[in-house]
Amino acid sequence: MTSSGGAEAAKSPLLERNAAAAEGWLNKVIDVEEAKDQIFFALPLILTNVAYYFIPLVSVMFAGHLGELELAGSNLANSWAAVTGFALMVGLSGALETLCGQGFGAKMYRMLGIYLQASCIITLIFTIAVSVLWWYSDIVLTLLHQEPQIAKAAGLYLKYLIPGLFAYGILQNILRFLQTQSVIIPLVVCSLVPLALHVGIAYALVHWTTLEYKGAPLAASISLWISVLMLGLYVLKAKKFEETWEGFSSESLSHTFTNLKIALPSAAMVCLEYWAFEILVLLAGLMPNSEITTSLVAMCVNTEAISYMIAYGLSAAASTRVSNELGAGNPNRARRAMAVTLKLTILLALCVVLALFFGHNLWASLFSDSPVIINAFATMTPLLVLSILCDFVQGILSGVARGCGWQHLAVYINLGTYYLIGMPIAALLGFKFKLHAKGLWIGLICGLTVQMIGLLLLTKFTKWTRIEFSHDSAHKILEEDV
Template sequence: MAANTSLLEVSAHGDEEEREEQTRNQLSWWEKVLDLEEAKTQILFSFPMILTNVFYYLIPLVSVMFAGHLGELQLAGATLANSWAVVTGFAFMVGLSGALETLCGQGFGAKEYRMLGVYLQASCIISFLFSIIISIIWFCTEPILVLLHQDHAISEEAALYVKFLIPGLFAYGFLQNILRFLQTQSVVMPLIVLSFIPLILHIGIAYALVHWTPLSFKGAPLAASISLWISFIVLSLYVICAKKFKQTWHGFSSESNFYILANLKLALPSAAMVCLEYWAFEILVFLAGIMPDSEITTSLIAMCVNTEAIAYMITYGLSAAASTRVSNELGAGHSNQAKKAMAVNVKLSLLLAFVVVLALALGHSIWAQLFSDSPAIIEKFASMTPFLAISIIADSVQGVLSGVARGCGWQHLAVYVNLATFYLIGVPIACLLGFKLKLYAKGLWTGLICGLSCQASALFLLTKHAKWAKLNQGSRDNQNPFLV
């Protein structure tokens, strides 16, 4: 009996050793594919940023959904207005704030903490000035859309919608700057709650203004403006009151005026970098507006654009992680760590993109019903799902590589890449397939896929052949090498 017990113990011990050996082999294989420690760091950073960006993006999108259920004309007008507002205003504000990813990111890595608050104020001044200019353009939305051969009735609805979004534009610009300020310090966990609360409030505000007041259609964009201001106020109070920012936020200072020009040197290329991509999406919406059955085609393409944008907001958390990790490491003079962080981030972006694509494939009908009750639109959206899947994967990779570019201060190079890939490749192919070959919506989106794929390839080559050691030396020799 004792002998049998001994044999069982030996056997169990042998099985345990075998399992441990298999586990070691498995971990070794994963470590060859993905640096687990770096991946863990980036996932813990990315997940809160993913939720935060999605919550903030959903505020104007929920308003579109409420407006869309008022009728097909209202859906077309709201989706066109939202697309117009995103590419001419909201995307521009996101782009302007990208300067802080370089300035604050490398400044934090170099332990120049006081300068982060100064850069933030300079960026907010820039956002305010450009918000005034964009507001003037938004007041002229209807004649501009008509000039671009959009349907008169849809243009009128879109112009009305955009006018009530103007107050929200100012709040959105300030909001994006504060997000970059927090992001570059790796303060991300509190953002989940701070962004979720305004979204929940927004659903109630939008429902009340659309259904309980005479505002109806106008209540949807007004609700978005109110909720964006609530979001900005909540984040501002957090920065001012939290003790963890005592080193990076010293209150308002006139010193920020001296850094406006330096900020602009990065902010304008960063804005151009973002807007060139967003404008390519908007061109698709405009092209859809001059196709046969423009009301349905415009709604369909706009829904695809919004779906792509939501998917991008999800992967943008990884883009933010890439920008922060790369800029912090370069600021600290660790170019090898910056390069490793980039490689891990690209792999994670592919994994996340496949998850998003799988969710879209399984739930595209449910998603489409959030925008419209029309069976024709829901059916056509289902046929666009395979095209959306390909574009989401390409967009995910380029999003991360764009974050690396912002972290390194390469915004001006990314501008050339986006200009060439979208406007010399993507849009011409979209026009050829959509109109000449009469593939319509599918042709337009295929052209976009070509542009995104070329963009991702070009950014990959740029980062792969970059002189990382030289960037490292520049960070050590210069207090602010990104301003050169």
């Protein structure tokens, strides 16, 4: 017993030294504490993002079971809603990632509520404009050479989704307001609960009322408003927001223009990227065997979108950490936080692409039972792996750009890489060299790669900035060499 105890005592310092050495080596590779914080921050945001993605999707599923016309109409409406409305709302709210994030870091807490109100005013104006477009979407879609019956069904669906657009715009602003304060668990609750309720609401409106097809989009609108009310009540009642939300103020009107100068480039960043993927689907429809090619490209686009939801959590973490540190006047810590996020992203991306590489047939079978399409998807998988890797990295760098307030620079990168490089190469390889779906996706990879490089150069050579708030609530951008 004594000799055994002595041996253990002799070994314990060695074990402690080994553990310390291992921990020291790991800290050299990555800041462990920073990585833990970002992972715990990102995971709830991933769940939140997925929940809000599925609310309109569940409505499409219920509508699709009513018949082929309803399936086609609801899918077309959902795509049109994402392209013209939902993506725009996400982009406009990106201004708060800069303003609220840096304001919170600078401890100018009162300004967060002011900027939230200013952003909601901007969102309301754009939502009214998009609502007019949605109201006449059947005419617009017919002019875009969609089947008249399907266009009419999509137009009807969108009319009942208009209330949901108003809710979605406000929702995105509240999400950014909370995210920049590192308040994330309530976001999960206020997204998963409405999603669970949504299934019941959609079923009831579609099958238990005379609304039927119209009940599906109306259910999505109701569920999104439930989420807005839950989050709104939380902000109003929780004591932790006493400093950041002091009630409605007319002062927000004076900050609307400042917010708009960041919101418009931010919206352009998101929309330009989103539209590029939709253009690929449209180009696929112009090719020989368009049904197979369109289905294949649409599957790849959906796979990329679902994968990006995972990266979005870390992108939001990067944006929040960078904006908070810059607001606090710590640009070097902001850079370190970005470096940690990039390392985590690469690890996460490798896990995703490995799962896709080995399970592509199983994944493809969820979309289609056709052996032709499943085999074609297998040939696309190596290209899809490359695009996902690039998309993960550029997603984090885009988050850094939002945190720093570089949206006006990033929008030029997105415009040039997707529309002057990616789409022309896609069209050339797809049509001229007859590579079809592979050619389209290679063009996209070219665009993503150059975009990633452009954003890397932006973070490397652009002067990092912070927002400096004065006592009269005005602010200006101060440049700091890093």
